[in-house]
Amino acid sequence: MQVNQRKFDVVIVGAGGSGMRCALQLARDGLDVAVLSKVFPTRSHTVAAQGGISASLGNMSEDSWYWHMFDTVKGSDYLGDQDAIEFMCREAPSAVYELEHMGMPFDRNPDGTIYQRPFGGHTANLGEKPVQRACAAADRTGHALLHTLYQQNVAARTHFFVEWMALDLIRDAEGDVLGVVAMEMETGEVTILEAKATVLATGGAGRIFAASTNAYINTGDGLGMAARAGIPLQDMEFWQFHPTGVAGAGVLITEGVRGEGGILLNANGERFMERYAPTLKDLAPRDFVSRSMDQEIKEGRGCGPHKDHVLLKLDHLGAETIHKRLPSIAEIAQKFANVDCTKEPIPVVPTIHYQMGGIPANIHSQVLTVGADGGDQVVGGLYAIGECSCVSVHGANRLGTNSLLDLVVFGRAAGRHIASSDLLKRSHKPLPADAADLALARLARLDASKSGESIQDVANAIRTTMQTHCGVFRTSELLRAGVDAIAQIEQRVQHIHLKDKSTVFNTARVEALEVENLIETARATIISAEARQESRGAHSHRDHPDRDDVNWLKHSLWFSEDNRLAYRPVQMKPLSVDTFKPKARTF
């Protein structure tokens, strides 16, 4: 097969909020930047973000970055790295004002300042009461953010490669990353994109589960690329269930609904969160609320004929507030649950939403692996940002609105680090002779297939296995059986049959390549989850119900080769303040 070749200073895989914030930093510095995306940039999943972006602006109630940091550390169940969390919370106001100055259309207070709403786990004065910290553009904050960044990038002359799928990283014998091999979806042509710095910004992988709020493109491609290149994935056992996916549909109802005053009810009409979290109630962090809902359903207080969901009531907010602050929610409730939420409650269940784990990175977004001495080692030329990375600012459980913040803070940090590094002063390193071999071999195997497994069947098997064996509550038995089931499906992935061999816009080929990324992500998740014998944040283990800081206050690292696990310490020392020591989490 003929392979084309192009050269850039920097190649960024992913045009979501993180990729575009990074690209902007570099393009404005005059660098030659290529951004690849499987879809048109403004269709990246960031566009679906609803509720808001956190920053302690204090526009509507007293606030400080220190309180934001406390909430994030506590929300993470102490698995978050405190240096990275301090960095993010301190950078937040400037990152949000920067978006405002780019023209992002935030909602406004009467005095002209940015509107902020309460969100789960965000508090004033170290846990005393909810604080108003989520900067919002109605319930379309991600839409506003992504379009703003896209327009700025067009002005800055970033090169976009739209409907291009990156297949694999190019890594030389010294371990440095020299770019990616990618396929143009329109033609099926393969191109080597050489770069002095390569940035993975491929977003989440929620599509390894059957019920997910994530877009169909969220298949963990960056995770698969890293895993195949011998780079570990960190903390993959921690997956966030969002409390309020529309029952049966999975579409998200933002936590902003509860931020605006919406409440959860069980079959008896009881506001059950008052029992589980007396102070924050419906605005406790997501792991907490999801488990409480699951408990209500398990104990027979679920709603509907199958008693399998609870209700989210918001009609008491009044139609005017709903249409002003939550217009998309009214639309989603009507379309996906057939309810008029200004009059009736919305049926909701905990639904997979966000991966806390990902490609390990430091606060400059440089990717880390394990060095010969067992300590951290930077992978030369490679960065990871956004949901596919694990810095780790979210630890075992992310607070709502902290992801959009993570995108812009670490997208900017990566851009600054690349621009100031000596990488760019050097010329491109010579490509190894086998630069494209891994990607070409994957393509060749599909093209040679004459019979075998259907792509859809294998993808569905991954999804139902993960849903059954790695849900809100986990047990040793379920996890062990899950490890075996995923190992068997891994064999089936090797035998996928691509029926349609055509090259022009062949979506079946794209899906087959995506399944190879889903399986890496699923393996990382189930192996890391099976090993972790404690309950922390979103990893809730029935046979090990307590958090175990003596043995498990550490990050998991999974390597694809032989499913090897390693661990690295949590950074408990912040940059300038005292450590927040682990405590029992009550809300």
Ligand SMILES: Cc1cc2nc3c(=O)[nH]c(=O)nc-3n(C[C@H](O)[C@H](O)[C@H](O)COP(=O)(O)OP(=O)(O)OC[C@H]3O[C@@H](n4cnc5c(N)ncnc54)[C@H](O)[C@@H]3O)c2cc1C
């Ligand atoms: C419904 C929903 C609502 C949310 N609401 C909020 C909220 O209110 N506040 C908040 O903080 N967080 C929210 N989140 C989480 C947050 O939106 C995401 O974590 C974040 O947007 C991810 O951004 P990203 O830049 O990492 O990636 P994405 O926006 O997911 O973009 C990934 C990019 O990578 C590209 N890509 C992937 N694979 C390849 C490949 N192989 N080749 C080329 N390109 C590739 C895609 O085309 C895309 O451009 C929400 C998430 C969902 C699903």
